Amino acid sequence: MSDNNSVFKKADFQSDQAIRWCPGCGDYAILSQTQKVFPEITTKKEDVVFISGIGCSSRFPYYMDTFGFHTIHGRAPAIASGLKISNPELSVWIVTGDGDGLSIGGNHLIHLMRRNIDLNVMLFNNRIYGLTKGQYSPTSEQGKVTGSTPMGSLDYPFIPSKLVLGAQAGFVAKTIDIELKHLREMIRRANDYNGTSFIEIYQNCNIFNDHAFSNLTDKETKSDQLLRIEHGKPMIFGANDNKGIYIDDTTPKVVEIGKDYSIDDILVHNEKDEFIADMLSNFTSNDVFPEPIGVLYCKERATYDSLMEGQIEEAKKKNKSKKTINDLLNAGDTWEVK
Amino acid sequence: MSKKVRLQTLEEVTIRFAGDSGDGMQLSGGRFTQTAAVVGNDLSTLPDFPAEIRAPAGSLAGVSSFQIHFSSKEIHTPGEKPDVLVAMNPAALKVHLKELTPGGILILNKNAFTVKNLKLAGYESDPTEDASLDDDYAVHYIEMSKLVTNVCEGLDLPPKIVERTKNLCALGVLFWMYDRPLEPTIEWLNKKFKSKPEIIDANTKALHAGYNYGETAEITTRYIVEKATLPPGKYRNINGTLAACLGILTASQNSKLGVTFAGYPITPASNLLHTLSNWKSFGIKTFQAEDEIASIGIALGASFGGSLGITASSGPGISLKTEFMGLAVITELPLVVINVQRGGPSTGLPTKTEQSDLLQALYGRNGDAPLPVIAPRTPGDCYFATYEACRIAVKYMTPVVVLADGYLVNGSEPWLIPNPDDLNEFIVNFEKENNSDEKFLPYQRDDKTLSRPWAIPGTKGLEHRIGGIETEHITGNVAYTPDNHQKMTNIRHQKVQNITNEINPTSVYGKKKGDLLILSWGSPHGACRAAIDELLNEKYQVGHVSVQWVNPLPSDLKDILGQYKKVLIPEINAGQFIKIIRAEFLVDAIGLNEVKGKPLNASTIVEKVKELI
Numbered sequence: 001m002s003d004n005n006s007v008f009k010k011a012d013f014q015s016d017q018a019i020r021w022c023p024g025c026g027d028y029a030i031l032s033q034t035q036k037v038f039p040e041i042t043t044k045k046e047d048v049v050f051i052s053g054i055g056c057s058s059r060f061p062y063y064m065d066t067f068g069f070h071t072i073h074g075r076a077p078a079i080a081s082g083l084k085i086s087n088p089e090l091s092v093w094i095v096t097g098d099g100d101g102l103s104i105g106g107n108h109l110i111h112l113m114r115r116n117i118d119l120n121v122m123l124f125n126n127r128i129y130g131l132t133k134g135q136y137s138p139t140s141e142q143g144k145v146t147g148s149t150p151m152g153s154l155d156y157p158f159i160p161s162k163l164v165l166g167a168q169a170g171f172v173a174k175t176i177d178i179e180l181k182h183l184r185e186m187i188r189r190a191n192d193y194n195g196t197s198f199i200e201i202y203q204n205c206n207i208f209n210d211h212a213f214s215n216l217t218d219k220e221t222k223s224d225q226l227l228r229i230e231h232g233k234p235m236i237f238g239a240n241d242n243k244g245i246y247i248d249d250t251t252p253k254v255v256e257i258g259k260d261y262s263i264d265d266i267l268v269h270n271e272k273d274e275f276i277a278d279m280l281s282n283f284t285s286n287d288v289f290p291e292p293i294g295v296l297y298c299k300e301r302a303t304y305d306s307l308m309e310g311q312i313e314e315a316k317k318k319n320k321s322k323k324t325i326n327d328l329l330n331a332g333d334t335w336e337v338k
Numbered sequence: 339m340s341k342k343v344r345l346q347t348l349e350e351v352t353i354r355f356a357g358d359s360g361d362g363m364q365l366s367g368g369r370f371t372q373t374a375a376v377v378g379n380d381l382s383t384l385p386d387f388p389a390e391i392r393a394p395a396g397s398l399a400g401v402s403s404f405q406i407h408f409s410s411k412e413i414h415t416p417g418e419k420p421d422v423l424v425a426m427n428p429a430a431l432k433v434h435l436k437e438l439t440p441g442g443i444l445i446l447n448k449n450a451f452t453v454k455n456l457k458l459a460g461y462e463s464d465p466t467e468d469a470s471l472d473d474d475y476a477v478h479y480i481e482m483s484k485l486v487t488n489v490c491e492g493l494d495l496p497p498k499i500v501e502r503t504k505n506l507c508a509l510g511v512l513f514w515m516y517d518r519p520l521e522p523t524i525e526w527l528n529k530k531f532k533s534k535p536e537i538i539d540a541n542t543k544a545l546h547a548g549y550n551y552g553e554t555a556e557i558t559t560r561y562i563v564e565k566a567t568l569p570p571g572k573y574r575n576i577n578g579t580l581a582a583c584l585g586i587l588t589a590s591q592n593s594k595l596g597v598t599f600a601g602y603p604i605t606p607a608s609n610l611l612h613t614l615s616n617w618k619s620f621g622i623k624t625f626q627a628e629d630e631i632a633s634i635g636i637a638l639g640a641s642f643g644g645s646l647g648i649t650a651s652s653g654p655g656i657s658l659k660t661e662f663m664g665l666a667v668i669t670e671l672p673l674v675v676i677n678v679q680r681g682g683p684s685t686g687l688p689t690k691t692e693q694s695d696l697l698q699a700l701y702g703r704n705g706d707a708p709l710p711v712i713a714p715r716t717p718g719d720c721y722f723a724t725y726e727a728c729r730i731a732v733k734y735m736t737p738v739v740v741l742a743d744g745y746l747v748n749g750s751e752p753w754l755i756p757n758p759d760d761l762n763e764f765i766v767n768f769e770k771e772n773n774s775d776e777k778f779l780p781y782q783r784d785d786k787t788l789s790r791p792w793a794i795p796g797t798k799g800l801e802h803r804i805g806g807i808e809t810e811h812i813t814g815n816v817a818y819t820p821d822n823h824q825k826m827t828n829i830r831h832q833k834v835q836n837i838t839n840e841i842n843p844t845s846v847y848g849k850k851k852g853d854l855l856i857l858s859w860g861s862p863h864g865a866c867r868a869a870i871d872e873l874l875n876e877k878y879q880v881g882h883v884s885v886q887w888v889n890p891l892p893s894d895l896k897d898i899l900g901q902y903k904k905v906l907i908p909e910i911n912a913g914q915f916i917k918i919i920r921a922e923f924l925v926d927a928i929g930l931n932e933v934k935g936k937p938l939n940a941s942t943i944v945e946k947v948k949e950l951i
Binding site for chain 1: 575
């Protein structure tokens with residue numbers, strides 16, 4: 001749908017609440033792109049619901065002029081799941097962060113993925129706790145020096161895309177806060193997907209973890225370190241599209257196009273292939289490989305909410321005798337006292 | 339063979355079936371209960387099982403029991419010391435003999451008294467061989483395993499399966515002894531094992547074998563317990579789990595409101611999830627979540643979406659849900675949390691009953707977070723309590739806690755089947771239109787109840803945001819201002835207090851004024867009622883009040899308490915309700931507190947009252 005045919009404008013998705021993120025925060029860009037893309041993807045604003053947990057990113061629903069619920073730390077998936085099964089017509093969006101979604105809410109997130117309720121997750125990954133003033137998060141690199149880890153953090157980070165693929169996610173995408181068009185495209189794709197969709201958005205926290213993703217956003221480095229993947233297209237990158245991913249026997253490697261390898265040797269992305277998705281998720285924070293953005297994996301299967309509705313319909317059909325509440329109340333052995 | 343049989347009429351009898359977990363004692367008890375119900379006795383039951391699913395066979399830890407108290411008059415408790423003990427093995431005898439009434443009837447499966455089983459139970463010598471039991475009890479040594487093996491000879495069944503029918507044999511003996519019909523059990527067997535005719539055959543043969551044993555052996559007394567005179571109407575036997583689930587279903591049907599019930603497996607609350615999961619044809623949605631926190635979150639999310647969200651749990655599961663209860667309080671959404679209380683703290687006594695979560699239900703959240711609490715008093719009352727919990731949750735836009743307990747959900751009683759149309763009217767008003775000329779006002783309240791509108795996603799023009807941050811009066815916007823927090827705290831408190839308008843005038847059983855009032859909440863109702871009956875018979879000036887709503891308390895309670903010289907509060911905890919009563923009414927109430935994982939005994943209460951008067 002083009003903007004001209006939209007029922008709504010961007011302004012219709014902007015609430016009257018003053019935005020309280022720090023100036024320069026990556027959240028502004030994500031909010032703005034979301035407000036911009038929603039007129040293109042919905043004609044019923046009243047069906048859209050944003051659900052969040054706790055953290056900087058979780059203030060998001062207050063700024064969207066849709067239904068919204070700012071819940072408790074880590075638990076947005078639970079509220080969103082209950083909401084969607086109570087009314088499958090709704091368009092439900094979870095906004096979470098790396099602390100909210102992967103630390104305190106990690107259990108809910110993995111079960112959400114395998115359950116496949118038709119809703120969408122936007123995980124803002126800034127690799128830090130912002131609202132509590134800068135402690136390391138489950139996606140911070142090992143050795144991160146923060147208020148709680150003055151000598152460096154000891155634990156190894158999660159790779160979110162790898163985690164959710166392991167948890168049986170059916171739609172996994174990655175994007176970056178300042179990749180505005182790409183970000184909108186990922187939201188559109190997530191909206192189109194029937195099932196639980198997961199978008200990891202690299203988001204810069206300019207106060208507590210500035211430049212966390214500058215290798216992917218700075219002009220000098222991004223061409224060699226960022227891999228834009230698209231279904232059916234070869235995985236090429238580099239300043240002159242001169243590098244690509246080649247499968248050598250069974251392992252991927254980065255090759256130069258032109259000398260020993262031609263464009264035809266380069267691996268073509270197939271977003272329906274879970275083995276490719278697994279491989280791409282391993283490129284994250286990997287010194288050898290470029291970091292992929294785009295749709296890593298997209299394969300549909302029956303959703304939990306539709307299966308649930310199906311069971312209810314089946315049970316109603318089987319109940320041919322039209323059992324009523326009075327039948328249940330009067331079931332079993334009964335007797336009259338006169 | 340003919341023999342002289344003496345017939346004796348009794349007013350009431352308590353039987354305890356005890357055996358190894360695998361001996362089928364819950365089934366024998368259940369069938370005896372159903373038959374007593376069909377005969378028309380008043381009855382009350384208490385199943386008691388070990389926390390271990392399959393403790394080693396024959397061990398003391400593996401003993402499971404079921405007690406039934408049945409009578410020709412109205413009764414309120416599952417009885418105390420049994421008059422009859424069925425012990426299917428040495429371990430069951432060891433655990434339960436000390437509670438058998440002196441002179442009581444003891445029925446033993448003689449074949450189970452093997453060297454191995456005796457050793458497992460800690461017997462040095464076989465008590466069935468030295469006649470030591472005969473001094474104190476009327477003992478029937480019955481070779482049940484042998485009996486069933488004999489009658490099932492020729493059936494194409496492995497010996498192990500045949501051996502398992504001995505619980506039906508024990509049941510048959512009791513049916514003869516108490517002059518009960520076999521037909522309801524045989525019909526039940528035919529239904530239950532429809533596709534397994536050999537199993538029906540074997541069990542029916544075992545049942546008859548036991549019955550015939552009574553008829554032919556040296557048992558010389560049969561007992562008659564006449565039908566009870568209960569209020570007229572149609573009855574069934576019901577346990578608290580089923581009653582609670584029927585209450586939920588009735589709430590859904592009367593309100594035309596969808597129900598989403600989310601739970602996580604936990605003893606003894608899981609059976610609610612199981613029961614409701616079978617009622618999908620009524621549109622009830624059930625959800626087994628990944629943990630306790632998720633299950634209450636899913637329920638609350640469903641309520642946000644316009645379905646009635648309900649969750650149930652016990653013990654530590656409830657502790658995990660407390661943060662979400664706070665969110666439900668501040669966002670003022672309907673939610674029902676059923677707590678089937680069990681022994682605590684921590685894992686505590688998972689299969690035993692207790693009332694020790696009252697203060698947690700009232701105060702166990704961060705901040706001032708008041709919510710209404712209702713406590714069913716009998717298994718059948720679970721129906722009315724859950725129905726009211728659902729109705730109040732919606733009418734007042736609030737989470738409601740239902741405080742049941744292990745005894746209530748597993749115990750059973752005859753139940754006068756209610757008519758759903760006779761219950762309080764259950765009206766749901768979703769907000770349809772914007773209540774303001776500008777932005778929708780989600781915290782614009784109803785003057786009378788103080789409840790806020792239920793404005794569900796999908797309703798055009800009502801887009802709004804709610805959350806766990808303090809909310810501005812009327813607009814619902816985030817607000818940190820001092821006066822607003824004061825105001826909202828007061829409103830949340832007053833809203834719960836307004837529910838007193840929904841509570842029927844308190845009824846006092848026994849003397850309306852006098853020397854002592856027994857004040858109870860929840861499951862000690864029955865024991866208190868039995869104690870009062872006995873005390874009134876002995877001309878004591880005593881009364882009993884059994885509250886169903888624990889928060890808010892009935893508005894007439896203060897005046898009632900003033901009519902007595904003393905107030906006694908029996909509770910299965912270390913003294914919780916008593917703190918509330920003392921604090922609310924400045925009454926110097928006296929506690930009777932016992933935490934043994936079992937219901938209170940009427941005799942304990944009687945004793946205490948006599949000590950106080």
